[in-house]
Amino acid sequence: xxxxxxxxxxxxxxxxxxxxxxxxxxxxxxxxxxxxxxxxxxxxxxxxxxxxxxxxxxxxxxxxxxxxxxxxxxxxxxxxxxxxxxxxxxxxxxxxxxxxxxxxxxxxxxxxxxxxxxxxxxxxxxxxxxxxxxxxxxxxxxxxxxxxxxxxxxxxxxxxxxxxxxxxxxxxxxxxxxxxxxxxxxxxxxxxxxxxxxxxxxxxxxxxxxxxxxxxxxxxxxxxxxxxxxxxxxxxxxxxxxxxxxxxxxxxxxxxxxxxxxxxxxxxxxxxxxxxxxxxxxxxxxxxxxxxxx
Amino acid sequence: xxxxxxxxxxxxxxxxxxxxxxxxxxxxxxxxxxxxxxxxxxxxxxxxxxxxxxxxxxxxxxxxxxxxxxxxxxxxxxxxxxxxxxxxxxxxxxxxxxxxxxxxxxxxxxxxxxxxxxxxxxxxxxxxxxxxxxxxxxxxxxxxxxxxxxxxxxxxxxxxxxxxxxxxxxxxxxxxxxxxxxxxxxxxxxxxxxxxxxxxxxxxxxxxxxxxxxxxxxxxxxxxxxxxxxxxxxxxxxxxxxxxxxxxxxxxxxxxxxxxxxxxxxxxxxxxxxxxxxxxxxxxxxxxxxxxxx
Numbered sequence: 001x002x003x004x005x006x007x008x009x010x011x012x013x014x015x016x017x018x019x020x021x022x023x024x025x026x027x028x029x030x031x032x033x034x035x036x037x038x039x040x041x042x043x044x045x046x047x048x049x050x051x052x053x054x055x056x057x058x059x060x061x062x063x064x065x066x067x068x069x070x071x072x073x074x075x076x077x078x079x080x081x082x083x084x085x086x087x088x089x090x091x092x093x094x095x096x097x098x099x100x101x102x103x104x105x106x107x108x109x110x111x112x113x114x115x116x117x118x119x120x121x122x123x124x125x126x127x128x129x130x131x132x133x134x135x136x137x138x139x140x141x142x143x144x145x146x147x148x149x150x151x152x153x154x155x156x157x158x159x160x161x162x163x164x165x166x167x168x169x170x171x172x173x174x175x176x177x178x179x180x181x182x183x184x185x186x187x188x189x190x191x192x193x194x195x196x197x198x199x200x201x202x203x204x205x206x207x208x209x210x211x212x213x214x215x216x217x218x219x220x221x222x223x224x225x226x227x228x229x230x231x232x233x234x235x236x237x238x239x240x241x242x243x244x245x246x247x248x249x250x251x252x253x254x255x256x257x258x259x260x261x262x263x264x265x266x267x268x269x270x271x272x273x274x275x276x277x278x279x280x281x282x283x284x285x286x287x288x289x290x291x292x293x294x
Numbered sequence: 295x296x297x298x299x300x301x302x303x304x305x306x307x308x309x310x311x312x313x314x315x316x317x318x319x320x321x322x323x324x325x326x327x328x329x330x331x332x333x334x335x336x337x338x339x340x341x342x343x344x345x346x347x348x349x350x351x352x353x354x355x356x357x358x359x360x361x362x363x364x365x366x367x368x369x370x371x372x373x374x375x376x377x378x379x380x381x382x383x384x385x386x387x388x389x390x391x392x393x394x395x396x397x398x399x400x401x402x403x404x405x406x407x408x409x410x411x412x413x414x415x416x417x418x419x420x421x422x423x424x425x426x427x428x429x430x431x432x433x434x435x436x437x438x439x440x441x442x443x444x445x446x447x448x449x450x451x452x453x454x455x456x457x458x459x460x461x462x463x464x465x466x467x468x469x470x471x472x473x474x475x476x477x478x479x480x481x482x483x484x485x486x487x488x489x490x491x492x493x494x495x496x497x498x499x500x501x502x503x504x505x506x507x508x509x510x511x512x513x514x515x516x517x518x519x520x521x522x523x524x525x526x527x528x529x530x531x532x533x534x535x536x537x538x539x540x541x542x543x544x545x546x547x548x549x550x551x552x553x554x555x556x557x558x559x560x561x562x563x564x565x566x567x568x569x570x571x572x573x574x575x576x577x578x579x580x581x582x583x584x585x586x587x588x
Contacts, residue, residue: 178397179396180461180464200373
């Protein structure tokens with residue numbers, strides 16, 4: 001991670017930016033929180049500045065006023081209706097580039113945003129670099145070991161999520177008994193899990209006979225400073241409702257929010273949650289057995 | 295197509311087997327219809343024999359009694375709960391092989407079924423070979439031309455459906471303004487389209503500003519005699535509700551049920567439906583512009 005002294009946190013929705021704010025505050029490095037209107041819950045931060053996502057000029061001014069040398073993006077921001085944005089001047093100047101990048105996919109859009117802030121002179125820092133305990137080493141989170149069958153589904157789910165990630169489709173997939181039940185695109189993980197819960201019962205597991213695995217992994221070439229996959233208690237709960245037997249992530253490649261609470265939820269539901277050591281950038285087409293090191 | 299004289303139609307759900315039965319009856323080649331319990335609607339056929347999907351021995355007897363030399367599978371059959379099947383003796387003997395194939399994916403399972411009937415001495419014929427008007431040549435179905443933007447989304451959607459098809463995930467994908475909105479796995483096309491309709495309105499089109507394309511195509515190496523993709527009026531209606539501007543299929547690679555009704559529905563909704571000339575077996579990884587011949 002590049003060094004920095006004063007951090008501006010640009011917060012979207014969900015729990016991740018709250019964790020990052022706490023971690024940065026601990027090190028006394030948090031200079032300001034910019035809560036994005038319509039995404040972040042401003043009541044969860046101490047004196048946040050509230051801005052719309054197209055107020056780029058204003059955000060840059062805010063960061064400079066707070067004397068920031070670095071910026072961190074954390075939390076959920078869905079694609080806006082570009083035609084309904086009310087950009088300021090800098091926002092307006094950036095919009096054509098953002099639009100062009102957006103047609104190439106989410107990752108291209110995120111890279112364009114990173115590039116914008118770097119050009120303004122800020123170092124862009126990943127959420128996991130601030131709150132480095134969010135990444136986990138290889139091994140179990142919780143007490144339940146995956147069976148060999150569950151591990152086989154996990155290997156295939158990681159492979160599928162890698163193939164679809166390489167196409168910038170999404171970061172998640174669900175495999176049960178070798179069959180790909182669902183692939184995540186714009187609907188997000190929670191909705192994908194709800195869809196699995198609604199599939200015919202013959203295709204999936206159940207609370208009394210858990211089967212199948214959710215894999216989440218970064219896209220093979222993604223901008224890791226912005227959009228690493230995240231799992232939390234709600235992911236475990238959704239997987240449990242879908243009858244799954246496990247959740248697998250690459251060690252060091254996905255953030256776990258509230259590791260102890262995740263472990264408790266997994267144990268209570270009877271699910272294995274674990275991280276595998278893998279080469280995330282390995283050619284996904286040849287990567288048929290991504291947890292081979294275990 | 296291999297020659298044959300007397301056809302046994304094994305019918306699953308939906309409209310396709312009804313079209314096939316009509317076409318085969320026309321040529322006076324239909325010897326019997328076996329309606330699969332729980333899938334086919336037996337009232338849509340003339341004196342069907344009703345069998346469970348694991349009564350393989352009985353089905354083979356039925357086909358022999360009707361003096362069939364060929365068999366055609368048509369219609370929707372979802373994966374059964376293998377543990378709840380009541381197989382007859384032949385079914386029991388085939389079950390281990392079916393289970394092993396099933397863990398490799400849908401296509402492997404279908405190939406195993408084709409292999410079983412071939413080994414019993416029947417020629418396996420594709421639905422499209424019986425009702426060959428179900429396949430369409432390159433060009434518009436209906437009157438509405440896709441715009442260049444819609445064609446660009448179509449090319450990407452065909453590419454994505456090819457990549458996911460190569461992994462035996464599914465046959466469909468939806469792309470809007472370059473962004474992959476949804477990928478079809480076990481939920482099926484209708485549910486995928488319903489999901490797109492439920493995405494945030496910024497991401498998709500609407501009835502007054504149609505955007506985005508559904509592509510359906512065969513998996514690059516799939517068993518074409520069983521599981522070619524199908525579109526019909528309900529597909530057009532689902533795409534219309536999802537705000538899409540078009541549906542694209544490969545010429546000769548997907549079946550259109552009720553071509554005139556599909557054209558009318560597409561014109562009424564303001565959607566382009568068209569078939570493109572493409573090499574379906576081209577390496578999907580390099581096939582970034584699959585409708586390049588147009």
